[in-house]
Amino acid sequence: MAASVLPVLFEGRVKAVIELASFHQFSEIHLAFLDQLTESMGIVLNTIAATMRTEELLKQSQALAEELQSQQEELTKTNKRLEQQANTLQASEELLKNQQEQLQRTNAELQEKARLLAEQKTEVERKNREVEQAKQALEEKAEQLALTSKYKSEFLANMSHELRTPLNNLLILAKMLAENADGNLLAKQVKFAETICSSGADLLSLINDILDLSKIESGAVAVEASEVRLTDLRDYVNRNFRHVADGKGLEFASSERPCLRKPHWNWYRLRCSVIAFSVEDTGIGISADKQRIIFEAFQQADGTTSRKYGGTGLGLSISRDLADLLGGEIRLLSAPGIGSTFTLYLPETYLAVGQYRSDSRTAPRISFSEHLISSRMKPLLPAPDQDDDRDDLHPGDRVVLIVEDDVTYSRILLDAAHANGYKAVIAGRGDMGLAMARKFRPCAALLDIGLPDTSGWAVIDQLQHDPELRHVPIHVLSIYEDRRRGLSLGATSFYRKAEGKDVVEDVFRRIGALAAKGSREVLVIRAAEAARQEIEDVLEIEGVRADYVSPAAAVEQLKQRAYDCLVVTGDPAEVPVAELLEAAAERDTAVVIYSPDGQAGDLRPEVRAARSAPQLLGEMVRVLHIPESALSEYQRLKLEKLRQTDHELAGSRVLIVDDDVRNIFALTSVLERHEIEVLHAENGRAGIETLAADPRIDLVLMDIMMPGMDGYETIRAIRQVEALRDLPIIAVTAKAMKGDREKCIESGAADYIPKPVDLDQLLSLMRVWIQNRRQNVSRAGSAK
């Protein structure tokens, strides 16, 4: 057995394997044949494989072609759709184009219409202007008319004044002559005087009639309709005319027809002019042709009758006009030789007809010399000299007010305020400082004394006298050294600027300490029961705690606890005042001496004295820095009452030197309200004489603009007098001119105040200077 395995190769790669088995051995020929055969078989097999592959590829490509075709078809469809849409779009576009054209047309039409409207508008405006012009012209004419009428009335009023004044004198004096009280005139002379008198009286009644008539004609008479009882009217007529008739020996009778009731009537006018409802007489009568003219002014039936019967010829004119005014008329029935009957017909109810001068209805115009004293002025706050926080304030901010004209120093203070967590507002003038204090309600004020417009002393005083600002602590930072004066005016602390940066820090430490404080603690020296009750009432303030101790224990208590304030009362003999003050000063405790009898003695400036419970309350507001709004209503009322008169000024003597009596009078009136004694002089010389004659004058208010010797000159002259060298003089100038103040102070005035005078400021200046003078005097006295 033989087996042969033959690889079928094509190009060196095995394509197939032939396995042959035989019972015989394969010969060489066989093998050679097989070898050749495998070669051809390899080629055949390869060909078959290639053909199969080709076929397969063909199939694949056919499938792809089919797919391609189907996709193409779809594309064509899409294309068609697109085409359709494009068509639709085009149609829409055309439509739009149409519409746009239409719109453009409409627009053009509208524009045309608008143009037309504008034209019409200008036309209307032009017409309006014309109407306006016409109206103005009319108004002018009306004004002219009113003016003319006013001139006429004024002329008449003035003329009547001019005529009546001399006539009046004539009448009075002639009457006195006629009375011949001294009995030294002849009967003939008395007769003359009587004639002057009666003629004068006639003239006077004529003038009165003219005035009445003109008043009615000009509409100056207003009707005041009110109910009049007929019986009253009848009484009035009887009372006034019966005796006239009796005097002439005529019979007089009045009767009432029952149908007449309650006429509305100008009762007031009726009493002045002689009319009645129906007046019948049995006199000479009036012929028909004269019946009309007698109602005209100055006409009588017979030009000669006036001599015979008297009368001015105006009575009937007045009567007719009055009847018109009341909406009625007068009828006359008369026959010569028989008599006349005048009948006044009035509507039962009065209806306003004429027009009354409206200006007589307005409130009375009274011209005061208001130019001198103004109420509190509210200066507008001008832009600050430098930036501060006034535009950057929020509720809850703690604001410090800086009143300082030195820009560098106020900057330092501003920075210090910021460093300590405060906002700050800066005022470069005293008046602005006050206005800003009122506006911004600061928690403390830092104040300079040398200010451009007023002295810081007056600013302290005004802050201290403003109920809403009194509690604000004032820290003075100044180059002045008058610490005593500052503290006695009410400053909380007084520093010299020269003391350096520590000063500023100290000030803010104090402000901070006050803000951090919860309740205020007061130590009261126990006093007599009555005073104690008063003090307890005063200290009944929310956030205030009071301890009451005996005089003996007071000093020890003061050393143990930090009190805000010590109230000392009681008999000076029992209370160790000096020791207490010493202890208080050490602990920086404020001291108020409460002595209703006024015996406080000479005190240190920081020690305040109170003479009454309300005064003590005022001191508590100041010393404890409690706003008045925190007090009870009753307490506030007490303080309000206390403020009505200025106790610090009461009893002082003030000289006013002013050439205008009005100013003197107005100032006197207001100063007297504060129980100030006021003297006055109308010029500088008289002022100096008054001062020389009265050494008790405490202060002078000097007008600067005076004819002859002016205020500057007068002040200089006063300063020449040894005894008057320290007398405080406050200059009053007509208007605040730059440099006025310097000029006043240079000439020797203590301070100055511009007109119109702010009353609060004036009182404040007076307090500051009168107090200063008293202190100087008392110190000079004690020094001796």
Next chain:
Amino acid sequence: MTRAVSWPDRADAGEGREGPVEPVKILLVDDQPENLLSAEAVLESLGEEIVKAESGREALLQVLDSDFAVIILDIMMPDMDGLETAALIRRRERSRLTPIIFLTALGRSEDHVRRGYALGAVD
């Protein structure tokens, strides 16, 4: 004519504290001396002290210097008229209650009357 016939009663009522024996002071204010003369002639018989002033200015000075039982004021005066003078007198506490009688030769113009009474004139 505005003439105050009833003035003595009113003056007495207003100034009750004046003693009956002591003559009271009456201030007469008029810019025309003739008017002062005749007014004085009328008032002389009362036996009171009569003080005369020829202007509102003078009147104010007089009022500052002494208290008057009654003031008789002319309305029409140059510079400061009677109404203004009265207004000033009224505004001063001390002279607020002094009776003022306006004297005028003007007609009883309502405006004047109203203004006069508004200022506290008694007649």
